[in-house]
Amino acid sequence: MNEGQIESLLQRADAVANRPLFGDICAARTRRRIRRRRLARTGVPLALAATVALAIVLPALCMRAKAPPSQPQKIAELEEQVEQLQARTDATLKLVQEVLEKDRRQRRLAALEAELASIPDPTRQIEQEVDRTAFLLIYQADRLYRELNQTESAVAAYKELIQLFPNNRWADVARERLSQIERRQINKSDKGEIPCEPRNV
Amino acid sequence: MSAMVEIFEEQDLAERFRRGDDSVFDRIVEQHSAEIAALANRLLGWPGEVDDVVQEVFLAAFLALKRFRGECRLRTWLFAITVNKCRSFRFRRRRSPPGPMSNGTESLVGPDPRSDETAMDEETFARVRRAVQALPPKYREVIVLKYLQGLDTVETCRLLGVTANAMQVRLNRARNRLKEHLDDLFQEEP
Numbered sequence: 449m450n451e452g453q454i455e456s457l458l459q460r461a462d463a464v465a466n467r468p469l470f471g472d473i474c475a476a477r478t479r480r481r482i483r484r485r486r487l488a489r490t491g492v493p494l495a496l497a498a499t500v501a502l503a504i505v506l507p508a509l510c511m512r513a514k515a516p517p518s519q520p521q522k523i524a525e526l527e528e529q530v531e532q533l534q535a536r537t538d539a540t541l542k543l544v545q546e547v548l549e550k551d552r553r554q555r556r557l558a559a560l561e562a563e564l565a566s567i568p569d570p571t572r573q574i575e576q577e578v579d580r581t582a583f584l585l586i587y588q589a590d591r592l593y594r595e596l597n598q599t600e601s602a603v604a605a606y607k608e609l610i611q612l613f614p615n616n617r618w619a620d621v622a623r624e625r626l627s628q629i630e631r632r633q634i635n636k637s638d639k640g641e642i643p644c645e646p647r648n649v
Numbered sequence: 650m651s652a653m654v655e656i657f658e659e660q661d662l663a664e665r666f667r668r669g670d671d672s673v674f675d676r677i678v679e680q681h682s683a684e685i686a687a688l689a690n691r692l693l694g695w696p697g698e699v700d701d702v703v704q705e706v707f708l709a710a711f712l713a714l715k716r717f718r719g720e721c722r723l724r725t726w727l728f729a730i731t732v733n734k735c736r737s738f739r740f741r742r743r744r745s746p747p748g749p750m751s752n753g754t755e756s757l758v759g760p761d762p763r764s765d766e767t768a769m770d771e772e773t774f775a776r777v778r779r780a781v782q783a784l785p786p787k788y789r790e791v792i793v794l795k796y797l798q799g800l801d802t803v804e805t806c807r808l809l810g811v812t813a814n815a816m817q818v819r820l821n822r823a824r825n826r827l828k829e830h831l832d833d834l835f836q837e838e839p
Contacts, residue, residue, distance in 0.1 A: 454824055455796045457831070461777035462797050466697030468686035473678045473704060475671035478711045481704070 582618035585609040589622065593629070603629060660719040667715045674711055681724060682707070684798075685731050691793045692735040694782035705734045721807055728798070729808045732790055739786065773834065780830040788823035791816060 586609055593602035606622040606629075613619050666673040685706055689699040709730050717726060781789055790809060794800045800808070806816050 451824065454827060457777055457834070458781065458792065458796045461774040461781075462691065462695075464771065464774050465695040465778055466690065468683075468690035468699045468703075469697055470682070470686045470700040470703040473682060473707050475674040475678075475711070478674065478708055479671075481708055482712065485708075 578613060578616060579618070582609060582613045582616045585612075586618045586622055586625075589625070593625070599629060656719060656722065659723040662723070663714060663717040663719060674707075674714065677710070677714075677723065677727075678707055681727050684724065685727055688728060688731050688793065688798055689735055691781075691797050692732065692790065693738065695778050702731070702734050702738050705738075706731050709734065722804070725800075725804050725808050728794070728800070732794075732808065736786060777831060777834075780827055783830070784823055784826055788819055788826065791819045792823045792827070795820060 585605060589602045589605035589609065592598045592605060603626065606626050609616075609622045610619045610626075662673045662677065682703065686699050686703050689702040689706070690697065693699060693702065706727065710727060713730075717723070781792060784792065787809075791805065794805045794808065795802075802813055802816065806813050809816065811819070
């Protein structure tokens with residue numbers, strides 16, 4: 449039996465089988481059907497829930513209706529208990545508010561401290577700026593001396609640096625450079641080349 | 650009408666339905682109800698009475714039509730709903746006491762075909778239908794969609810949510826099972 453035979457056999461068997469029967473279908477009827485189904489799905493559980501609730505509530509209501517009326521003494525006791533509860537509640541609320549206020553203050557203080565810590569120290573900033581300027585001056589002076597062979601300008605720059613920032617670490621370096629230049633010039637003058645430049649620092 | 654035009658038309662129908670035009674649904678029912686009923690009839694073992702399933706299919710379609718994105722043909726989409734509803738229907742029927750439709754005890758062995766070699770009588774066809782009905786659902790669905798509904802491989806795969814290979818495997822196994830039951834019908838044919 450090949451595929452064609454199977455297909456043919458199935459189609460012939462299908463052709464003589466019961467024809468499908470079904471009723472009319474339209475949008476309006478389908479909508480009604482959906483509504484009915486939703487009603488059945490939601491309405492029935494709701495009705496059941498309402499019945500159960502009534503079954504629970506009704507006996508309680510009946511029992512309450514049958515209960516004897518409260519006596520004045522009982523009412524007074526209850527009022528006293530209510531007052532005590534009220535006072536206790538007020539005290540607790542006050543305590544809670546105090547704790548919350550303290551917590552709020554602590555958080556504010558921590559925030560201010562953090563803010564303060566984030567502000568940079570102005571003295572330190574000025575020191576850094578001075579150091580940077582002194583470094584730039586000595587860098588320029590070094591360039592004049594070593595790369596451009598302008599010894600006089602370099603010496604003037606080293607002297608200016610020493611004058612402006614006498615206590616800076618770069619001033620020490622400038623002094624060292626001046627000493628080196630002086631020694632070199634003395635050596636040269638000994639050989640009779642260039643006269644030595646006096647050091648005024 | 651080309652397939653593309655039909656797809657655009659179906660997308661337009663879905664859009665009109667989304668905008669509240671109920672007449673679109675009536676038109677879809679008119680166009681597809683016969684095919685849906687035929688498919689349900691075949692998947693459920695040719696009981697004839699398929700009103701419940703068809704109503705369920707169109708009810709589900711009515712609820713879901715607003716979400717139809719036009720990624721497949723409307724016909725394929727409705728067929729997929731039908732296949733699912735028929736599975737549910739068969740499952741419910743299997744759990745309920747057996748009725749006249751679920752007569753699974755009927756023998757698959759029919760009368761001797763050699764007694765009438767020229768024409769297959771009604772009983773023979775009934776036997777073929779019973780053989781299809783006796784197949785496991787996943788094989789029966791493939792057989793019905795492929796040979797009786799005339800769907801192509803791509804549509805069948807998309808509808809059943811399986812790969813082409815899986816569908817081919819199912820088809821081969823379904824054919825083999827049918828052969829086991831019905832091979833004697835062809836033994837005497839030239």
